[in-house]
Amino acid sequence: MKSPRAAAERAAPITEWEALVVEAVGTVIEFWRFKRNQGRVWALLYLRGREMTAHDLQEALALSKGAVSMVTRELEEWGVVSRVRSDADAAWHFHAETDLMKMVGRVIEKRESKLVLGVKADLERAERLARASGDVPPDVLARLHRMKTLASVIDRAVRGFLHTARLDVGGAVSVLSGVLPVRRPRRGSARISPG
Amino acid sequence: MKSPRAAAERAAPITEWEALVVEAVGTVIEFWRFKRNQGRVWALLYLRGREMTAHDLQEALALSKGAVSMVTRELEEWGVVSRVRSDADAAWHFHAETDLMKMVGRVIEKRESKLVLGVKADLERAERLARASGDVPPDVLARLHRMKTLASVIDRAVRGFLHTARLDVGGAVSVLSGVLPVRRPRRGSARISPG
DNA sequence: GGTGTAGTTCAAGCGCGCTTGAACTGCAAG
DNA sequence: CTTGCAGTTCAAGCGCGCTTGAACTACACC
Numbered sequence: 001m002k003s004p005r006a007a008a009e010r011a012a013p014i015t016e017w018e019a020l021v022v023e024a025v026g027t028v029i030e031f032w033r034f035k036r037n038q039g040r041v042w043a044l045l046y047l048r049g050r051e052m053t054a055h056d057l058q059e060a061l062a063l064s065k066g067a068v069s070m071v072t073r074e075l076e077e078w079g080v081v082s083r084v085r086s087d088a089d090a091a092w093h094f095h096a097e098t099d100l101m102k103m104v105g106r107v108i109e110k111r112e113s114k115l116v117l118g119v120k121a122d123l124e125r126a127e128r129l130a131r132a133s134g135d136v137p138p139d140v141l142a143r144l145h146r147m148k149t150l151a152s153v154i155d156r157a158v159r160g161f162l163h164t165a166r167l168d169v170g171g172a173v174s175v176l177s178g179v180l181p182v183r184r185p186r187r188g189s190a191r192i193s194p195g
Numbered sequence: 196m197k198s199p200r201a202a203a204e205r206a207a208p209i210t211e212w213e214a215l216v217v218e219a220v221g222t223v224i225e226f227w228r229f230k231r232n233q234g235r236v237w238a239l240l241y242l243r244g245r246e247m248t249a250h251d252l253q254e255a256l257a258l259s260k261g262a263v264s265m266v267t268r269e270l271e272e273w274g275v276v277s278r279v280r281s282d283a284d285a286a287w288h289f290h291a292e293t294d295l296m297k298m299v300g301r302v303i304e305k306r307e308s309k310l311v312l313g314v315k316a317d318l319e320r321a322e323r324l325a326r327a328s329g330d331v332p333p334d335v336l337a338r339l340h341r342m343k344t345l346a347s348v349i350d351r352a353v354r355g356f357l358h359t360a361r362l363d364v365g366g367a368v369s370v371l372s373g374v375l376p377v378r379r380p381r382r383g384s385a386r387i388s389p390g
Numbered sequence: 391g392g393t394g395t396a397g398t399t400c401a402a403g404c405g406c407g408c409t410t411g412a413a414c415t416g417c418a419a420g
Numbered sequence: 421c422t423t424g425c426a427g428t429t430c431a432a433g434c435g436c437g438c439t440t441g442a443a444c445t446a447c448a449c450c
Contacts (some may be wrong), residue, residue, distance in 0.1 A: 015324075015325075015328070016324060017320075017321040017322075017324035017325045017328070017331075018321070020317045020318070020320055020321035020324070021317070021318060021321045021339060021342065023317065024313075024314045024317040024318055024321070025342070027310065027313070027314060028310065028314055028346075028349075031310055043342075046338060046342075047335060047338055047339065047342075048335065049334060049335060049338060101345070101349070115222065115223065115226055118219075118222070119219045119222060119223055122215045122216070122218065122219040123215070123216060123219055125212075125215055126212040126213070126215035126216045126219070127212075129210075129211060129212035129215070130210075130212045133210070133212070136212075139244060140242060140243065140244060142373070143241060143242055143244060143371075144216060144242065146370050146371050146373070147216065147220070147238075147241075147242075147371070149370045150296070150370055150371055151223075153370065154223075154296070157356070157359060158356075160356070160359060161352070161353075161355070161356030161359065164352060164355055164356065176338075176341055176342075176345060178337070178338075178341070
């Protein structure tokens with residue numbers, strides 16, 4: 001064969017239980033508007049806990065060459081996967097970082113900001129136009145104004161969520177990396193298992 | 196003509212500023228995984244503050260007959276739009292309720308529950324299978340367990356958000372209906388019932 | 391130089407959900 | 421009964437984003 005090294009370390013085919021985990025993470029990540037395969041790749045890397053080549057990933061997850069390239073690049077940009085050049089092998093090897101949720105939080109926040117800024121600008125322009133036109137009844141203007149208020153309320157609620165999630169996820173990061181978060185006798189946080 | 200009543204009350208074509216509002220709400224509602232046209236219809240009904248027929252909506256928002264029928268039925272099922280038979284006209288008239296966010300919160304919560312329950316079940320099954328197979332290294336089992344913990348953490352964060360959002364939106368409802376929310380510095384008992 | 395493998399890019403294809411519009415029911419007036 | 425409008429349904433069409441796979445670059449070894 002051409003590459004005895006790679007051939008020797010042929011990727012282990014994915015097991016049934018690994019597939020369950022991979023698809024579960026894929027489903028969640030898809031729900032948060034990322035690509036399913038991003039979640040699948042991260043999940044497998046994290047689960048196995050050792051480096052895998054692009055080729056390994058391609059076979060284990062039944063992806064095309066191109067898909068692996070795109071997905072890994074995106075995960076790398078977000079800092080949830082890193083790529084190392086191993087000595088024993090000419091190929092790149094990927095391994096999972098543990099701060100998946102930090103990335104999710106960051107990206108969601110950016111998306112939300114963009115959305116909210118656009119909407120706010122549109123509502124304000126609408127209000128200006130409506131006032132300028134002069135023939136808009138006061139009750140309609142009042143409702144328009146209330147919608148702006150609603151937008152702010154929603155915005156604040158989402159930001160509050162992201163903030164809280166970020167904090168909670170601070171614990172989650174530790175959970176993923178194996179470091180136990182400080183046990184606070186808060187609400188039912190007794191879920192954390194001994195390492 | 197055939198129907199002098201309807202002809203006389205021809206729907207006012209949508210103005211530029213109304214379009215801005217309608218599209219803004221459509222964008223937000225779409226972001227929350229509802230149909231854009233659901234947001235557009237609700238927004239126009241709410242903004243104008245008076246009843247509109249299916250035909251009015253069709254013209255004002257450039258929708259097809261079928262689309263109006265589907266969208267209004269869905270909005271009705273969620274309780275954010277109601278339908279009344281006017282005396283002056285044989286047709287149904289729609290008008291907007293003000294508790295849009297209550298619906299959004301409810302539906303999002305349902306979706307999230309479904310997702311989380313499925314994921315939890317899958318991860319638990321995976322853990323059982325992995326243990327049963329016997330040849331899974333302990334560190335991998337540990338990571339699998341940690342993923343379950345992460346799932347719980349995320350779940351709790353989302354539920355916290357929805358809870359908070361629901362409360363905040365209690366105020367928002369009042370905002371939309373014109374009743375000013377009481378400025379309570381603390382959350383919790385801010386449930387305002389005008390009736 | 392040539393050969394082979396690793397990885398990237400992007401136009402074309404595919405899948406999936408939303409929208410359309412024609413056929414349908416129902417009702418009221420003539 | 422017929423006519424005409426209001427509203428519903430659903431198969432087919434369309435749009436949009438993800439995936440594919442072939443052509444490409446890059447690099448290592450001979």
